[in-house]
Amino acid sequence: MADEVQALTKAFSGLGGLGVDEPTMVAALANWRRQPEKRSGFRKSFPGLFKQHGVIERCEDEYMLHLAAEFSRFKNLMVLWAMHPWERDARLAHHVLHQAHPAAIVVEVACTRSAEELLGARKAYMALFHHSLEEDVAYRAKDKPYCSLLVGLVSAYRYEGPKVSDDTAKAEAKALGAAVKSAGGGKLVENEEVVRILTTRSKPHLVQTFKYYKELHGKYIEEDLGSEEALREAVQCLATPERYFSQVMAAALREGADHHGKEALARVAVTRSDVDMDGIRAAYQEQFGAKLEDAVAGSAHGHFKDALVSLIVGK
Structure with missing residues (x-):
């Protein structure tokens, strides 16, 4: 019985918070019929979910909220999977912008989708929420130092062909190095030249630019971005997704x-x-x-x- 109780406790707990074990729960329903003593033992062995309250073990409200989140993970995954990709990206971005989450998901959508996919997400966003994605980003991030970068990223429609100008890539690698050097204690993400390069250039061009940056300055560009998280995420998503x-x-x-x-x-x-x-x-x-x-x-x-x-x- 102890092993069965331990298995069911593990199934309910979700351990690290990455889902509960539904098959084990279902098996317990079948195997523990007419055995209330097992359920009693389970309640007594699981103080996270049950607390003694007079003559009964009461479910803890806080843990019930935890369980609701655990049970919902599979449902949420399946809903995401079933959605049209444009709607999915639009809803992901909207959720982030309206829940004060970190900007990383907006950066992901803007930088790792093709030009047509990003345009589709913007169209879906407009249809679903009656605002443009650019408009909401500009408003919601207006007090953030990365606002101009984020608006530029979600507004982009990048060339996706293979052609890259080596001379331009080298020149912009030098420009990025100069921006890093002159940033001092300021925010590099507010540098207009840095924002221009990251929000307008094709991904192959940026890969070549970052390669020249390493050759010229002896460091990968991410190493020179310090704690500027939004900038570092944009560079990684664009060049090494x-x-x-x-x-x-x-x-x-x-x-x-x-x-x-x-x-x-x-x-x-x-x-x-x-x-x-x-x-x-x-x-x-x-x-x-x-x-x-x-x-x-x-x-x-x-x-x-x-x-x-x-x-x-x-x-």
């Missing part, structure tokens, strides 16, 4: 990850499964020395885990 997303997944799987971090598992798995998931898996293996699908399987639970692994490995 697979590496960026592997880091997002690793942060989501880390013990002690917050609610926003955990939400990233479903978001990245759904939005990248048909795009560059094989590259993300390779980047994760290179950076963290483990398979992404194994890390997810070891941390997530139940149907949520199964759905994540399916999206990650494509089976």
Whole structure:
């Protein structure tokens, strides 16, 4: 009985907050019929969910809220998966802008989608919310130092061909270096030249520019961005999205990850499964020395885990 109680407690707890184990719960419904003593033992062994209250063990309201979040993870993943990608991106951006979340998701949408996909997300945003995405970004981020960068990123319609001017890329690598040098204690993200380069140039052009930056200045540009998170995220999403997303997944799987971090598992798995998931898996293996699908399987639970692994490995 002790093993069964322990298994059910584990199923309910979600451990690190990455889903509950629905199949184990369902099995308990069948196996524990007419055995109230088992349920009593379960309640007594799980003080996180139940507290003694007179002659009964009462469910704790705070833990009930936790359970609601755990049960909803699989539902939320499936809804995201079923949506049209343009609507999905529009809703992700709207949620961030209206819930005072970090700007990273808006940066992701703006920088890792194709020009047509970003245009589609802007059209969907307008249809759904009767404001333009650019308008809402400008208003919601008006007091943030990264406002101009964010508006420029979501407004972009980048050239997607392979042609790159080496001379221009070298010149802009020098310009970025000069901006870093002159920033001093100021915000580099407010530098007009930096914002212009990141919000207008094609992704192949930026990859070449950042390559020349390393050759000229002896550092990867991310190393010179200090604590300017929005700027660093934009550079990574534009130039090395697979590496960026592997880091997002690793942060989501880390013990002690917050609610926003955990939400990233479903978001990245759904939005990248048909795009560059094989590259993300390779980047994760290179950076963290483990398979992404194994890390997810070891941390997530139940149907949520199964759905994540399916999206990650494509089976």
